[in-house]
Amino acid sequence: MVKRIAIFGSTGSIGTQALDVISAHADKFSAEVLTAQSNHELLIQQALKFNPNCVVIGDDKKYHLVKEALASTDVKVFAGEKALEEVAAMDCYDMMLAAIVGFAGLKPTLQAIENGKAIALANKETLVVAGDIVMQKALEKRVAVIPVDSEHSAIFQCLVGEGRNKIEQIILTASGGPFLGRKPNYLVNVKRDHALQHPNWAMGAKISIDSATLMNKGLEMIEAKWLFNLKPDQIKVMVHPQSIIHSMVQFEDGSVKAQMGLPDMKLPIQYAIAFPQRIPSDFPRYDFKKPNTLTFEEPDLRTFRNLVLATEALHKGGNMPCILNAANEVAVYAFLRNRIGFLDMTEVVEQALNKVAFIEKPSLQQYYESDGEARTFAASLIQM
Ligand SMILES: NC(=O)C1=CN([C@@H]2O[C@H](COP(=O)(O)OP(=O)(O)OC[C@H]3O[C@@H](n4cnc5c(N)ncnc54)[C@H](OP(=O)(O)O)[C@@H]3O)[C@@H](O)[C@H]2O)C=CC1
Ligand SMILES: CC(=O)[C@@H](O)[C@H](O)COP(=O)(O)O
Ligand SMILES: [Mn+2]
Secondary structure (H helix, E strand, C coil), rough: CEEEEEEEECCCCEEEECHHHHHHHHCCCCEEEEEECCCCHHHHHHHHHHHCCCCCCHHHHHHHHHHHHHCCCCCCEEEEEEHHHHHHHCCCCCCEEEEECCCCHHHHHHHHHCCCEEEEEECHHHHHHHHHHHHHHHHHCCCCCCECCCCHHHHHHHCCCCCCCCCEEEEECCCCCCCCCCHHHCCCEEEEEECCCCCCCCCCHHHHHHHHHCHHHHHHHHHHHHHCCCHHHHHEEECCCCCEEEEEEECCCEEEEEEEEECHHHHHHHHHCCCCCCCCCCCCCCCCCCCCCCEEEECCCCCCCCHHHHHHHHHHHHCCCHCCCEEEHEEEEEEEECCCCCCHHHHHHHHHHHHHHCCCCHHHHHHHHHHHHHHHHHHHHHHC
């Protein structure tokens, strides 16, 4: 039977790679929902190629352009932020690939879980903001949340077959980003184009900057806590500049399992949508005959302070990760617009964490409010 996939964020880095996977396995998957925020041209092209049940364009000023271009098809066209939730509540799909970037991915993902749909989760911010509520809802609705993020896919793969065997710790690998080994006196002057050049992965702008500041690894520690029900002390980070080992699990007997492969997001995307099956692929294979050295080192926490802030937020819990995420989103987009410097991003996040009131057990509404407060505060710092 063909699995019907709803790709929320189909025009992004994950979304377009997911469509490549679906094309290569048209006997197994169909793309039934496609969504974009503003890239209507690509959304139209994708809709003409994949003939989904419906598309959503977030920017409602572009509704007529999309509607007109798809007039000769039977693709339904929706627009605006609310439409993402309305479509997530529909029955035209079996699994949502949550590939919207940032906080904007949370509401449609929650709606899909409410609707009993399986989730292939790329959007890590969903769990950073409200991981307790999202995972509790998934449990209640008996919905599987399969990670797409490469590290979490690696851990998930290492855990298959382990049943109730106890995890001692997980080791998230970090590439170190484009500024591995650099010090603050260098980072103070770096600009967006340099920061966007990830050494191993071609990704969207926001996650590329997060990788450069190591915030990405901090967000991933929080993501791992919720996905695998771990205590903060069980989550370690090691820099592994080659990005061949995607992460590791150490069990209570000391045994370590790792998942390896060339850095290519198509593999974790395919794994998540095909789970529990593995299906063939022609992705390039890692060549053990080449003189490759795999190295590991501790992250430089004096330089990359975002990882410290995220670890503190992980330990403190409550709405701290939500505040961290919101301030970070504001800071990253300000950096991308050349409004603030590379090191200022950490300052903005730190000040927001100190400013917005701590709530130990927030409701969903309180998460939204904390997100809003942190954004307003972070934006006020940047305007100064
Ligand atoms: N790229 C990667 O390799 C990896 C990504 N991830 C995670 O996956 C998610 C997606 O990342 P990536 O594909 O790189 O991001 P991109 O920026 O490449 O794509 C983001 C997608 O979300 C849409 N979008 C952006 N803003 C909004 C909004 N406010 N409302 C609705 N839709 C929106 C974009 O539409 P439009 O094109 O119109 O702007 C686009 O389709 C992120 O959470 C990231 O952390 C995790 C691991 C690896
Ligand atoms: C591909 C992927 O999952 C990214 O999150 C990637 O891990 C970023 O690399 P680093 O954050 O390790 O630089
Ligand atoms: Mn990752």
